[in-house]
Amino acid sequence: MRKTLLASAFIATTFVFAFAASDGAALYNKCKACHGADGSKVPAGAKTAVKGQSAADLEKKLTGYKDGSFGGEKKATMQRMAANLSPEDIKALAQYMSGL
Numbered sequence: 001m002r003k004t005l006l007a008s009a010f011i012a013t014t015f016v017f018a019f020a021a022s023d024g025a026a027l028y029n030k031c032k033a034c035h036g037a038d039g040s041k042v043p044a045g046a047k048t049a050v051k052g053q054s055a056a057d058l059e060k061k062l063t064g065y066k067d068g069s070f071g072g073e074k075k076a077t078m079q080r081m082a083a084n085l086s087p088e089d090i091k092a093l094a095q096y097m098s099g100l
């Protein structure tokens with residue numbers, strides 16, 4: 001009984017985590033303050049809004065922040081943001097933002 005409970009708790013947690021990890025809308029909550037709820041806000045020091053960009057471009061840019069191959073003057077801010085994103089998170093975010 002205890003084992004079953006533990007096992008189902010583990011499975012439930014895994015599902016919740018897997019869902020949350022690939023939910024672009026939930027992930028984007030962390031980005032709203034600087035980029036705006038609809039992606040149209042241009043953060044201080046940035047040149048471009050994320051709104052209107054394709055998923056492919058957004059994915060490339062976020063991956064670039066993570067591996068250090070992309071960025072402007074304020075890239076340190078985004079490198080910190082992207083450091084904790086998995087490739088799946090980046091895909092989900094790019095998909096979500098391209099629809100803003």
Ligand code: HEC
Nearest residue numbers: 030031034043045046048061071072073074075077078081
């Ligand atoms: C503290 C403010 C802040 C937060 C929070 C933030 N960003 Fe940014 N973002 C910036 C700044 C500043 C830039 C410009 C950086 C540079 O100079 O390259 C930027 C640039 C970007 C760009 C590139 C835009 C372009 O076309 O050049 C993308 C994509 C992006 N952010 C996505 C995100 C995502 C996704 C999140 C949430 C996980 C996020 N940002 C959270 C401030 C922020």
